[in-house]
Amino acid sequence: MTSETIHFNLFTMNAVEHVTAGNWRTPGDQSHRYTDMDYWQEVARLAERGKFDAVFFADVRGIYDVHGGNRDTAIEKAIQTPANDPELLIPAMASVTDDLGFAVTRSTTYVHPYQLAREFSTLDHITDGRVAFNIVTSYLESAAENLGLDERMEHDTRYDRAEEFMQVCYRLWEDSWEDDAVIRDVDAGKYTDAEKVHAIDYEGEHFSVPGPHSCEPSPQRTPVLYQAGSSERGRNFAANNAEALFVSQPTKEAVKSYVEDVRERATEGGRNGDELAFFAGIAPIVGETEAVAKAKYETYRENVDTEATLTLLGGFMDLDFSELAPDQPVEHIETEAIQGAVNALTKHAPERDWTVRDVAEFCGLGSTSPVVVGSPEQVADELEAWRDETGVTGFNLKEIVRPGTLRDFVDLVVPELEERGLVREEYEGETLRENLVGRRYLADDHPAKRD
Ligand SMILES: Cc1cc2nc3c(=O)[nH]c(=O)nc-3n(C[C@H](O)[C@H](O)[C@H](O)COP(=O)(O)O)c2cc1C
Numbered sequence: 001m002t003s004e005t006i007h008f009n010l011f012t013m014n015a016v017e018h019v020t021a022g023n024w025r026t027p028g029d030q031s032h033r034y035t036d037m038d039y040w041q042e043v044a045r046l047a048e049r050g051k052f053d054a055v056f057f058a059d060v061r062g063i064y065d066v067h068g069g070n071r072d073t074a075i076e077k078a079i080q081t082p083a084n085d086p087e088l089l090i091p092a093m094a095s096v097t098d099d100l101g102f103a104v105t106r107s108t109t110y111v112h113p114y115q116l117a118r119e120f121s122t123l124d125h126i127t128d129g130r131v132a133f134n135i136v137t138s139y140l141e142s143a144a145e146n147l148g149l150d151e152r153m154e155h156d157t158r159y160d161r162a163e164e165f166m167q168v169c170y171r172l173w174e175d176s177w178e179d180d181a182v183i184r185d186v187d188a189g190k191y192t193d194a195e196k197v198h199a200i201d202y203e204g205e206h207f208s209v210p211g212p213h214s215c216e217p218s219p220q221r222t223p224v225l226y227q228a229g230s231s232e233r234g235r236n237f238a239a240n241n242a243e244a245l246f247v248s249q250p251t252k253e254a255v256k257s258y259v260e261d262v263r264e265r266a267t268e269g270g271r272n273g274d275e276l277a278f279f280a281g282i283a284p285i286v287g288e289t290e291a292v293a294k295a296k297y298e299t300y301r302e303n304v305d306t307e308a309t310l311t312l313l314g315g316f317m318d319l320d321f322s323e324l325a326p327d328q329p330v331e332h333i334e335t336e337a338i339q340g341a342v343n344a345l346t347k348h349a350p351e352r353d354w355t356v357r358d359v360a361e362f363c364g365l366g367s368t369s370p371v372v373v374g375s376p377e378q379v380a381d382e383l384e385a386w387r388d389e390t391g392v393t394g395f396n397l398k399e400i401v402r403p404g405t406l407r408d409f410v411d412l413v414v415p416e417l418e419e420r421g422l423v424r425e426e427y428e429g430e431t432l433r434e435n436l437v438g439r440r441y442l443a444d445d446h447p448a449k450r451d
Contacts, residue, residue, distance in 0.1 A: 006387055006422050007394030009056040010047050010406055015083035019367040020400045021312055022305030029401045037092045043403055044093035047100055050410035051424050053436055054101035056396055057086035061110055062143030064315035068322040077308035094127040101432030103132035103226050109158050110147045113168035114209050120223045121215035129219025129431030134226040137162050140315055159233045164204045166241050170448035171200035173222040176213035222442050224433045239265035246396055248281035248368045249344050255280050255390040271445045277393040277436055283366030283400055285373045286408045297373045300400050304364035313363055326357040344368040366398040376416040
């Protein structure tokens with residue numbers, strides 16, 4: 001792997017609609033097959049053929065019920081509902097691939113760290129070290145109500161809990177079992193040397209976990225850690241914990257500023273900020289020629305469902321767009337939901353006066369990320385320019401049609417990037433972390449490794 005190598009993840013969801021509302025209606029789209037194991041195995045094989053790092057699963061709890069103050073539009077238009085659990089797909093996808101990784105989104109707000117640590121250790125074992133944990137703190141009010149809280153936890157309190165949550169996980173993954181704890185000594189009748197398995201005795205404000213971890217060390221111990229926090233607090237959390245970041249911003253300037261800012265925060269906190277990997281969201285539309293790509297773009301545009309898009313964005317931003325007139329400007333707002341989703345438009349592209357109509361149009365394909373349309377050469381040029389001008393490590397591909405967006409990319413753009421020497425020809429490592437950053441375990445300067 002060289003610094004020239006551009007990395008790719010497929011950004012998807014175990015649901016009909018993810019971040020492009022309405023294109024399930026495009027002829028040939030197979031989003032409805034999300035309930036089939038065959039579909040996901042096909043996606044895994046395709047992503048591995050393209051030498052992707054991972055299939056990256058977003059996930060939410062709750063329903064997008066901000067728009068119009070009810071859930072009807074979200075349900076009618078399949079906005080991230082129905083959605084099945086992503087984690088349970090991983091064994092099936094791993095069984096038909098050898099090197100592809102799997103990033104799974106889990107919320108620190110609604111699960112317990114002891115349970116989550118066990119789930120990821122199990123996945124890391126059975127995939128031979130190919131999993132990543134995308135750490136999120138969640139944003140939908142309806143999730144809180146379903147999961148036993150009276151109301152959504154306040155934005156920064158969610159991050160306080162997340163910091164503690166990760167401390168518990170780190171202790172379980174890194175400190176509880178020594179490397180040589182399992183001895184399988186038949187003569188002595190000892191499977192494990194009990195002296196090498198340690199309690200963690202964690203006592204905090206949110207959690208009290210004595211340990212030890214219930215799993216023996218997995219190939220990566222701690223899964224690769226992804227994060228996408230974009231608020232002030234979220235960036236600090238990311239700089240402290242993440243190895244790879246997902247950034248979804250509309251302009252190169254905004255992505256570059258995010259990359260530099262989080263690298264700097266990480267370095268200030270005692271880590272080597274230059275080692276963090278950044279993935280920018282991008283929605284590619286590619287055809288054998290520019291004309292074919294443009295024709296696809298027109299079809300996809302026609303199939304964007306504006307009301308569904310505003311329902312999706314309403315959940316991201318905690319803003320009921322149904323109360324605003326189409327030409328009404330959308331100001332920068334402080335929100336209890338995803339602060340970065342609002343900033344992505346109003347703050348980072350301030351040269352535009354964003355109206356409700358503009359927001360819906362811009363976000364119709366791929367939400368707050370840019371759409372890149374063209375021939376394989378043109379798309380490759382754009383990706384190279386984005387990489388060079390922003391400092392990102394690679395891209396999370398946002399799907400418009402499924403699995404067509406991925407298939408087109410793997411069949412048309414990857415060969416072009418290969419010819420330019422910009423993507424790997426073979427996976428070089430055994431684990432996801434090795435393929436991404438060239439090492440099997442967390443770096444020594446990561447807080448999980450420091451006392
Ligand atoms: C690009 C991006 C992708 C995200 N994906 C998810 C997701 O799949 N599930 C989820 O619950 N939250 C997701 N989030 C939410 C965040 O990870 C975070 O928990 C939330 O945005 C609040 O933090 P912030 O205000 O710092 O952004 C995403 C946020 C961003 C910016």
